[in-house]
Amino acid sequence: MSDNSDCLSVTCQASPNIALIKYWGKRNEELILPDNDSLSITLDLGELHSDTTVSTSSSMTCDTFYFDGIQQTKLSKRMQKVLDEVRRRAKNDQIKFVEIRSHNTFPASSGLASSASAYASLAIALTKLFNLENPQSTAAYLARIGSGSAVRSVYGGFVRWSSEGECLSSCIYPVEHWPELRLIILIFNSSKKPVSSTDAMQRTRETSTLFQARLSTVNDKIEKLIQAIKIKDFNTFAKIVMMDSSQFHAVCMDTYPPVIYLNEQSKHLIDLVHAFNKTDENETMKVAYTFDAGPNPFCFIREEHADEFLSLLKHFYPSNNDNDNVHKQVSNIDGNFSSINLPIMANALERIVLTKIGSGPKII
Template identity: 40%
Template sequence: MDKMLEEAVTAIGTPNIALIKYWGKRDPELNLPTNSSISITLDETLNTKTSVLFSDCFKGDRLFINGEAYDLKDTKNEKTAFTAKVLEHMRGLAGTEAGALIVSKNSFPTAGGLASSASGAATLCYAVSEALELRLAPKELSIVARRISGSACRSISGGFVEWRKGSAADGSDSYAESIANEEHWPEVIDIITLIEDKKKKVSSSEGHRRATETSELYQIRPKIADRRVESMEKAIEQRDFEALAEITMKDSNSLHATALDSFPPILYLNDTSKAVIQRIHELNQHEGATIAAYTFDAGPNAQIITLKKHKNKVIDAIGEIISKDRILVVGQGHGPRPLPSSESLLGDMNLL
C-alpha cells in the first residue's frame, strides 16, 4: 500500500477566460475550432485539485468529483466521458493497463458558466500524465485537453494564451500556447460575477452546434474572430488596454449575437447581464476612457476584464447591480502545477 500511495500525484489547475471566444467546431469529434481564440489563464482563486493514483491492483477505474462517485461507463455524462478518454489515451502512451483512482474537487460551482470543465479537464490531463510519468510537454497536454473539452486546452499554459485553430484534419496543429506569460502584463485582472449558478439551459456544446448549423450570420464569424485574434495579439504585446477591452467586448457580443441568430435561438444573457453591459459602457463613458470590458461565456455571468488600479471603481459600478459577495477578483495564473502529497485528496476518501 505504501508504494502505491507514493505514486499518487496531486495537481492544481485553473479556468481561463476567453477574450476572443471559441465558438463553433469544424470537427465536433476532435473539438477542432473554426477560429483561433485567446484567453487569460486565471490564478488559483478558483481552482480544481485532482489526485490520481494508478495501480495494477485496481479492478477498473474509479472517479469521485466533489465527493460524489461517478460511473466511468456513463458515456452520456460529459465529465465521465472525458475522463475515460484521457485514461484510454494516456494509458496507451504509457503502455499500461493499470486501474485509476481519481479524486477531484472544484473550489467553485460547476456548470455555472465559469469554465469549471476547462479547469477540471486541464488539471486531469496534467495529473494523469504526471501519475503515469509521461511528463507530456504543454503542447501534447494541450492537444489531449482540447480533444476532451475544447477550451480546456488553453488552461494548460499561463498568462495570455492563444489556441491556434490549425488546419490538419487530425488536429495535430490545433493546440494552445502562451503568447505572453503572467509576468508580461500582470495588471490585467478578471472580476468574476456569479449572476446565476444554475446549470446552463443550453450547453455550450449544443450552442456550438446550433450556431454553426443554423445561424446564417455565423457564417462570417470565424473570419471576424481570426482578424480579432491578430489585433488582440498586438494589444497584448503593446499592453494597449483600450484595444484589448474593446475587442473583448465586441467578440463576446458577437458570440451572443450568433447564439441569438441560431434556431431555435439561444439567449444566454439575462436582464442582469444586460444591466452589467450598460453599466460598463456608462463607466467607460464617464471615465472618458475604456477602463473595463465585459465578457460572457455560454451563460449570464459577467466577467469584467480591467486593470488592478481600476478594481475598486469597477466593483463599485457593478456592485449597484450584483451583491458584492457574488463578485470575485482574480489575477493571472500559470497553468497546472503539482501539489505536495500533504495536499492529496486521497486521504479524504475511505477508499483504499
C-alpha cells in the same frame, strides 16, 4: 507524486481560462478540432481552480471517478476517451486502472469554464503519473480531447489555441507581461445552464447564417488584440473583447432554436459598463466585459480603477450578505456617477470574485 507500496498518486491544480476571442464550433467533434483560433487569459489559482488527484495500483479492478467526494455511476465518454489515449501512450501496460478524485472551488456548468480547469488538471496529472513522453504537448492534447477550451488552461498568462496543425495551445505572453490587469467576476447565477456548450455549438453550425460571417472576422481580431496586449493598449483591448463577446452571443441568438445565455442582470451589467466608461472625461476605457456561455460577466480592469468600479457595483447590486468581503472593502459611490440612470438590482449577485492573471497549473 507520492509512492506507497505499489500505489502511485499525483495531484494537479488548474484554473479556468477566460476567452477574449471565443472558440465556438468544432469541425471535428471526436477530436475537438475548432473552427477558429481563440485567445484567452488563464486565471490565478487563488480563487477559482480545480483539484484533481489521479491514483493507480495493481489492486484496482476498474476505473472510478469521484466528484466532490461522491462516486459517479460511470465515467463520461470524454473522460473514458482521455483514459484510453493515456493507456495507448503509457509504457507500463501492467497499470490498467485509475481512481480520479476532482473538486472545484466554483460552480460547474454555469459558464465559468469549469470543464477547462477540470480537464486541464486531469490531463497534467495523468501525464505526470504515467511519465508520458513530450509532457507539455501530450497534456495539451489530452486536455483538448476532454474539453476543447481546457487546452488553453494548460498554460498560464495569455494563451492562443490554434485551429491549424495539431490544434494545440501556446503561451503568447506570460503572466508578468501585464501584471496590473485585474479581473472582476460577477456571479449572477450559478445554476447549470439550460443548453450545454457542446449541444449549442452543434446547433449553431447547423442553423446560424451569421456563423460563417463570424469566422471570417476572427483572425483579424486576434492579430489586433495581440498587438494591443503587446503594448498594453487597454482602450483597444477593451473594445475588441467586448465586441467579440457581443458577436458571439448574437450568433447564439441567430441559432435555431435560439440559444440564450444572457439574462436581465447580464444586460444590466453591459449597460452599466458602457455608462461607467462614458464618465471618463478623457474617454479612456476603464473596464471591459466578456460573457462566455453563461450569464456571468468577466470584467477586465487595470488595478488603478478596480476600487472605483467595485464601488459602482456595490451601489447598483447591493447585497444583504454580511459575509461578502468584497462589498465590505469598497466605499460609497462617488457623486460623479449620479448621472448613470440605471435601476438598482438588490441581491442580484451571488458572489463577486476579484482575481488576476495566473501563471498556470501546478502539481501539489
